[in-house]
Amino acid sequence: MFGLPLLTIVAVGGAVLIILIALILWGLNFKEISA
Amino acid sequence: MIDPVAAGLVALYCIVMLAIGVWASKKIQNMSDYVVAGRSLDFWVFTMLMIGSVCSGMSLLGVSGLGFKFAWPTIWEQIAVPLSIAFCIIFFGVKMWTVAKKSGYITVQDYLAHRYESQQSLRALSAVSGIVVSMIYLAGQYTAISIVLMWLFGLPHWLALLLGAAIVTVYTVIGGLYAVAWTTLVQGLMLIIGVVIMAPIVIMAAGGFENINQVMASVNPTNVDPWVTGAGAVFTPTYIVSFFLLLTIGLACAPHVINNILCVKDVKYFKWSPLIAFVVYGIVMFLLKFAGFAGIVLVKDGLVTLPDVKNASDFIFVYGVQAALPSIALWGIFAVIVLAAVMSTTDRLMLTIGTYFSWDIYKKILRPDAPEKKVILVSQVSVLTAAVVTLLLALNPPDMLVWLIWAGIGIMFATFAVPLLAGLYWRRATQQGAFSAMLLGLVASLFFGGLSYFKINIIPMPFHFSFYAFVISVIAMIVVSYLTPPHSEKVLDETLTGWYIQKQP
Numbered sequence: 001m002f003g004l005p006l007l008t009i010v011a012v013g014g015a016v017l018i019i020l021i022a023l024i025l026w027g028l029n030f031k032e033i034s035a
Numbered sequence: 036m037i038d039p040v041a042a043g044l045v046a047l048y049c050i051v052m053l054a055i056g057v058w059a060s061k062k063i064q065n066m067s068d069y070v071v072a073g074r075s076l077d078f079w080v081f082t083m084l085m086i087g088s089v090c091s092g093m094s095l096l097g098v099s100g101l102g103f104k105f106a107w108p109t110i111w112e113q114i115a116v117p118l119s120i121a122f123c124i125i126f127f128g129v130k131m132w133t134v135a136k137k138s139g140y141i142t143v144q145d146y147l148a149h150r151y152e153s154q155q156s157l158r159a160l161s162a163v164s165g166i167v168v169s170m171i172y173l174a175g176q177y178t179a180i181s182i183v184l185m186w187l188f189g190l191p192h193w194l195a196l197l198l199g200a201a202i203v204t205v206y207t208v209i210g211g212l213y214a215v216a217w218t219t220l221v222q223g224l225m226l227i228i229g230v231v232i233m234a235p236i237v238i239m240a241a242g243g244f245e246n247i248n249q250v251m252a253s254v255n256p257t258n259v260d261p262w263v264t265g266a267g268a269v270f271t272p273t274y275i276v277s278f279f280l281l282l283t284i285g286l287a288c289a290p291h292v293i294n295n296i297l298c299v300k301d302v303k304y305f306k307w308s309p310l311i312a313f314v315v316y317g318i319v320m321f322l323l324k325f326a327g328f329a330g331i332v333l334v335k336d337g338l339v340t341l342p343d344v345k346n347a348s349d350f351i352f353v354y355g356v357q358a359a360l361p362s363i364a365l366w367g368i369f370a371v372i373v374l375a376a377v378m379s380t381t382d383r384l385m386l387t388i389g390t391y392f393s394w395d396i397y398k399k400i401l402r403p404d405a406p407e408k409k410v411i412l413v414s415q416v417s418v419l420t421a422a423v424v425t426l427l428l429a430l431n432p433p434d435m436l437v438w439l440i441w442a443g444i445g446i447m448f449a450t451f452a453v454p455l456l457a458g459l460y461w462r463r464a465t466q467q468g469a470f471s472a473m474l475l476g477l478v479a480s481l482f483f484g485g486l487s488y489f490k491i492n493i494i495p496m497p498f499h500f501s502f503y504a505f506v507i508s509v510i511a512m513i514v515v516s517y518l519t520p521p522h523s524e525k526v527l528d529e530t531l532t533g534w535y536i537q538k539q540p
Binding site for chain 2: 002003004005007008011012015016019020023024026027030031032
């Protein structure tokens with residue numbers, strides 16, 4: 001796919017996906033505590 | 036010959052930046068206004084300031100240049116750099132903003148001085164280290180400015196450097212962080228729109244994404260692998276791990292990035308700004324890298340011939356745009372976009388240097404009774420001095436812009452990461468531990484950086500040079516902290532020290 005080996009797609013795509021999920025979870029769990 | 040339309044566009048851009056500087060200068064009443072914009076930045080200005088501070092000459096020229104030279108194994112940079120913004124906000128920002136708001140900090144050194152109860156030694160070491168690494172980083176940014184002006188107007192390197200530096204210095208000196216933040220908002224929008232339009236044009240000129248990958252693989256099959264192995268390989272898995280840490284944590288604790296945290300109006304902006312910054316800047320970074328890959332095809336097909344200069348690969352995106360776009364006027368637009376990217380970091384770096392000297396060294400150590408107006412004046416003179424010194428450094432750039440910028444980030448990583456992370460999360464971390472970690476991190480990074488740059492093979496170095504210095508810094512922090520008495524519970528509670536990001540209400 002895209003002229004790339006599967007390893008490249010899985011490694012790079014997987015890393016991006018994991019980070020996106022982590023940042024969405026951060027946003028959902030963040031508590032707006034005032035200083 | 037200078038094209039009048041292209042020259043007009045660049046001139047118009049510079050006038051707008053100067054106008055923002057003049058407007059911002061009217062808002063400056065005290066040091067807090069000058070350094071942290073009176074803690075008034077709203078969500079989008081803050082998010083764009085974070086992107087703009089991280090997005091630099093490396094992003095537009097160095098990233099493409101690196102992709103052109105080392106292909107897909109360098110793709111981790113596209114994830115690590117946008118992630119650094121999220122890391123900074125989450126792991127440093129939430130706590131530090133909360134304490135800063137209560138205690139009135141205007142620099143990260145104010146936090147370190149409070150947490151480690153060291154108003155002079157640690158503050159001075161941190162400020163001096165911040166100034167040194169910012170100047171190395173700044174020299175890389177000036178090189179990027181000169182690349183654009185040399186290309187577009189055929190100016191000599193020194194004159195291009197002087198012109199670029201003059202504009203950014205003037206608006207930073209007069210407008211402080213208000214000017215830096217608002218110019219960055221404009222620059223960031225121009226950068227995002229520009230890259231989203233220009234990079235696909237270069238990619239299409241090279242036959243599209245799939246064709247580029249096929250051509251790269253035909254040149255060398257490892258070009259499309261996520262990493263390489265074997266003798267002489269640079270982007271090996273071990274190197275990539277250290278490279279990822281370097282970019283993610285090193286940039287997150289870079290003085291010109293982490294200080295932005297203190298300028299935010301409300302902590303609730305930290306809820307979604309990490310995700311938005313990662314997505315927006317990630318798209319920009321991936322497109323730029325793909326444009327660098329496209330350069331491999333364009334050069335192979337004879338559509339682009341790089342100039343005969345030491346840092347030729349840094350010109351690949353510029354020359355790719357030139358090959359793909361027929362109009363000189365469009366080159367002018369492109370030049371403005373690159374200048375915007377570079378200046379968005381340059382101004383923040385210069386202000387950081389000015390603040391660190393005027394606030395942390397002059398006001399807090401040398402002249403505690405100095406009036407605020409005098410401190411602002413010292414800051415302005417420091418910015419000007421930093422501009423002159425870094426211009427001299429930038430007159431003789433290294434082979435690749437990105438290596439110079441990485442060296443700066445590497446030194447930041449080794450010097451600041453451990454004292455900051457340990458200070459925020461480890462209650463046993465002590466002043467002496469932080470001082471040793473910072474000093475040894477700085478010295479070791481300069482040592483290993485020197486070995487790496489001059490290719491002196493005393494010991495094998497499979498990781499990026501900064502990783503070794505980081506490990507030394509961690510060891511110093513742990514050993515020295517356990518050998519020295521801990522800080523009072525009162526100070527640790529005041530500075531929200533402990534193994535949590537947010538304290539539950």
